[in-house]
Every structure is written in structure tokens, then in C-alpha cells.
Amino acid sequence: xxxxxxCDKVGLKKGPxxxxxxxxxxxxxxxHGLQRCGKSCRLRWTNYLRPDIKRGKFTLQExxxxxxxxxxxxxRWSAIATHLPKRTDNEIKNYWNTxxxxxxxxxxxxxxxxxxxxxxxxxxxxxxxxxxxLSHMAQWESARLEAEARLVRESKLLSGTFHxxxxxxxxxxxxxxxxxxxxxxxxPTSTSQSMNKSTHSPPPPLCxxxxxxxxGVWGGGARATDPVGGxxxxxxxxxxxxxxxxxxxxxxxxxxxxxxxxxxxxTSMIEFVENSGVCENNGPVKEEGEEDWKGFGNGNSNPxxxxxxxxxxxxxxxxxxxxHEMENHNNNSNAWAPxxxxxxxxxxxxxxxxxxxxxxxxxxxxxxxxSGDSENGGASGGESDYYEENKNYWNSILxxxxxxxxxxxxx
DNA sequence: AACAGGTTCAACCGCCCCTGC
DNA sequence: CGCAGGGGCGGTTGAACCTGT
Numbered sequence: 480x481x482x483x484x485x486c487d488k489v490g491l492k493k494g495p496x497x498x499x500x501x502x503x504x505x506x507x508x509x510x511h512g513l514q515r516c517g518k519s520c521r522l523r524w525t526n527y528l529r530p531d532i533k534r535g536k537f538t539l540q541e542x543x544x545x546x547x548x549x550x551x552x553x554x555r556w557s558a559i560a561t562h563l564p565k566r567t568d569n570e571i572k573n574y575w576n577t578x579x580x581x582x583x584x585x586x587x588x589x590x591x592x593x594x595x596x597x598x599x600x601x602x603x604x605x606x607x608x609x610x611x612x613l614s615h616m617a618q619w620e621s622a623r624l625e626a627e628a629r630l631v632r633e634s635k636l637l638s639g640t641f642h643x644x645x646x647x648x649x650x651x652x653x654x655x656x657x658x659x660x661x662x663x664x665x666x667p668t669s670t671s672q673s674m675n676k677s678t679h680s681p682p683p684p685l686c687x688x689x690x691x692x693x694x695g696v697w698g699g700g701a702r703a704t705d706p707v708g709g710x711x712x713x714x715x716x717x718x719x720x721x722x723x724x725x726x727x728x729x730x731x732x733x734x735x736x737x738x739x740x741x742x743x744x745x746t747s748m749i750e751f752v753e754n755s756g757v758c759e760n761n762g763p764v765k766e767e768g769e770e771d772w773k774g775f776g777n778g779n780s781n782p783x784x785x786x787x788x789x790x791x792x793x794x795x796x797x798x799x800x801x802x803h804e805m806e807n808h809n810n811n812s813n814a815w816a817p818x819x820x821x822x823x824x825x826x827x828x829x830x831x832x833x834x835x836x837x838x839x840x841x842x843x844x845x846x847x848x849x850s851g852d853s854e855n856g857g858a859s860g861g862e863s864d865y866y867e868e869n870k871n872y873w874n875s876i877l878x879x880x881x882x883x884x885x886x887x888x889x890x
Numbered sequence: 891a892a893c894a895g896g897t898t899c900a901a902c903c904g905c906c907c908c909t910g911c
Numbered sequence: 912c913g914c915a916g917g918g919g920c921g922g923t924t925g926a927a928c929c930t931g932t
Binding site for chain 3: 517518521554555556557568569572576
């Protein structure tokens with residue numbers, strides 16, 4: 480594997496320069512007096528002048544994609560950029576550093592690991608081993624995804640058209656992806672650059688479990704309608720998001736339901752997600768920005784949340800079960816998931832829920848959805864559409880993960 | 891209006907890898 | 912096979928812009 484040469488694009492020449500080309504270049508430089516090196520010109524072109532670059536505010540969908548792909552891929556901006564047509568890696572990187580990272584931090588989520596900040600406490604107990612294993616798995620998966628991203632890029636070049644980001648993966652690259660991931664599975668070291676890079680960047684987070692568990696979440700209900708992710712492509716079915724019931728202090732269960740429902744199956748999880756945007760007391764809808772994110776994080780790690788009062792933000796938290804109760808609860812709910820998965824299950828639900836809730840709020844702003852009657856963040860029609868989109872979005876992500884035949888013996 | 895502090899983002903830097911010789 | 916040059920990539924910088932006082 481390796482980077483595709485810059486001149487692989489259709490219609491672009493490669494090979495030795497002809498005298499005519501030399502003359503053209505010289506004439507251009509003479510005429511315009513461009514005192515720039517080639518690298519600078521190239522950067523200017525790729526990051527700014529290219530006609531297919533979309534500029535301006537990132538959309539909600541783009542933000543989601545960035546966050547989730549960052550959870551999967553880490554700081555591999557170019558790989559992330561392949562899923563955001565018309566956005567450059569540089570732009571995504573900047574947007575992450577200036578907006579998204581801060582928001583996650585304010586939510587009490589470590590933007591590097593995508594875990595609740597004080598989740599690190601877990602490392603001091605017996606769970607550290609599991610976490611390390613998962614981190615290792617995530618590195619594999621991360622490398623695999625990068626290979627897929629590369630294939631996506633190549634397919635884009637071949638087709639010459641940009642489709643909407645994620646679905647493209649599942650529609651146009653399925654076969655080749657399989658081949659690639661087989662190779663990756665056979666030899667982790669073959670991922671030379673990506674694996675090397677990942678050694679000096681923080682290990683990819685436990686995102687795979689997030690996604691796997693989300694598959695479990697939506698698998699029962701949504702999978703039937705999802706032709707790609709549905710076919711049992713996964714080697715392992717995570718049975719139930721009930722794992723989330725072992726919420727410790729690390730994550731605040733959102734919006735009622737979690738600690739109270741004694742029957743948290745997949746369906747109820749979806750309802751839970753959907754209801755999360757329908758809390759009363761939402762108060763005035765905030766303009767896009769930081770305020771929207773306040774209150775979604777771990778109150779323990781951010782005093783600001785308690786200052787604002789969670790319920791004031793429309794977050795109808797339950798008092799929550801203590802860890803022991805949750806263990807019992809968990810045991811009662813159709814035994815699932817080894818410890819590690821369960822731990823991450825917490826995160827899955829918590830983090831994703833935070834995002835969904837937040838985006839739900841954002842989505843409710845007139846600015847975002849063009850609807851002026853969603854002032855209270857209520858269950859408008861647009862909102863259900865929104866959640867439907869979220870489901871589809873997540874399914875797309877899951878497809879991305881599940882497209883590997885490796886399907887990982889590691890899971 | 892002026893200033894300070896904060897934020898944004900295009901450009902640059904340096905490392906690593908690939909390609910061609 | 913080894914080397915040099917060039918490109919891709921992630922991290923960092925700093926000028927321009929924004930906001931609050």
C-alpha cells in the first residue's frame with residue numbers, strides 16, 4: 480500500500496516534462512513572477528483554490544461525521560477527509576481543533592480518547608487490561624479503515640463524481656474493500672505508514688465497541704431495514720445495550736429511562752435516544768455554539784455543568800443507580816457482554832447520547848432546520864426526521880466497520 | 891475609538907514514505 | 912540495492928479578524 484501518486488487523476492500527465500511544458504511553466508513564472516516553491520503552490524491549490532472545495536460553515540452532518548470518524552481514526556485527517564467530500568483535511572483539522580475539541584472537552588469527554596475524562600480512573604482497577612486489549616483492537620480496525628478510506632478515494636478518482644460520503648463506502652467499494660481488509664488482517668505490519676503513525680499518536684479509542692454496541696442497539700430494529708449492515712456481517716452480535724446500565728460516575732445517564740427501565744432492549748434504546756430530545760424545560764434554544772454543549776457532559780468533571788443545573792438544560796437525569804445496583808440490573812437483563820464490552824457499552828451510550836442530544840438541540844434551532852416552531856426543542860416532525868437521519872448515519876458508520884470480513888476474530 | 895485578549899484558519903514545518911533513477 | 916527528490920500528512924505558527932471592555 481502506499482499513497483497514490485498525485486498524477487493518477489484522469490487526464491493528468493505523468494512522466495518526464497517535455498520542452499513545451501517547460502516553456503509554458505517558465506513563461507508563466509516570468510509573466511506572473513510567482514515566487515513560490517512547488518510545495519507551497521500545491522498546498523495553496525489543494526487546500527484553497529481547488530474548485531471542488533466547499534467553504535463555509537460545517538453542517539451538522541459534517542460535524543457528526545468528523546467526530547465519529549475521529550473516534551475511529553484519531554488524528555488521521557486525510558482519512559477523515561475522504562468521508563467529507565469537498566472538505567480538505569486541513570480544514571477539518573482546523574475545525575476540530577478550534578471547535579469540536581473544545582466542545583467535547585466541555586462535555587467532559589476527552590477529545591483524544593473520546594472517553595469521559597475521569598474514565599481514566601478505571602485504569603487503576605482491573606479494567607485496565609480490557610481497555611488495553613480494546614485499544615489494540617482499535618489499532619487494527621483503525622488501520623483497516625484507513626485502507627478503506629484510501630479505496631474510497633481511489634474510487635472517487637475513478638468515478639470522477641463525488642457522492643455523499645459514507646454511503647459511497649458501502650456501495651462502491653465493497654468488493655475491493657474486502658480484499659484489502661483481508662490483507663490487513665493477514666498482516667498487520669503491512670499497514671506500514673498508518674501503523675507507524677499510529678504508534679506515536681494516541682491509540683485509537685474504544686470506538687469499535689461503541690459502534691459494535693450501536694449495532695446491537697439498532698441491530699434489532701434498524702438492521703432489518705438496513706440491507707448492508709443487516710446481513711449479519713458482523714461476527715459477533717452484541718445482544719443488548721443494557722450494558723450501559725453499569726453507568727458509574729463516569730457518565731451521567733441521560734433523560735430518564737436508563738436507570739429506570741428494567742427492560743432495556745434494543746427497541747427501548749432507540750426510544751431512549753429519540754426521547755432524549757423531547758425533554759421539557761429545554762428553555763430558550765441556544766444559537767449554535769458552546770452553550771449548547773454545556774450540561775451534556777459529566778458534571779463531576781466540569782463544575783460548569785452543576786452551575787447551570789442539568790435539568791435546566793433540559794436534561795432529565797435520573798438519580799441513577801449505584802454501581803452495585805447496576806451490576807445487578809445488568810445481570811438481570813439477559814446476560815450479555817463481557818466486562819470490557821460492558822464498560823465500553825457505557826461509553827457508547829453515554830457519548831453517543833451526548834452527541835445525539837446535543838445535535839438534537841442544535842437541530843432544533845431555526846437556523847439549523849429552518850423551522851421556527853421548534854423553540855422548545857419539542858418533538859417536532861423535523862426532529863423525528865433528524866433522528867431517523869442519525870440512525871441512518873450510524874448505520875453507515877457501522878457498515879464501514881462491519882464491511883471487514885475479518886470481523887474481527889478479535890471481537 | 892482604542893486596546894487587550896481570544897479565536898480562526900491559511901500557510902508553513904518537519905517527518906516519513908514512495909517513486910524513479 | 913541505495914540514494915535523492917518529491918509528495919502526503921499531522922502538528923504548529925502567526926497574521927487577520929472578532930469580541931469585550
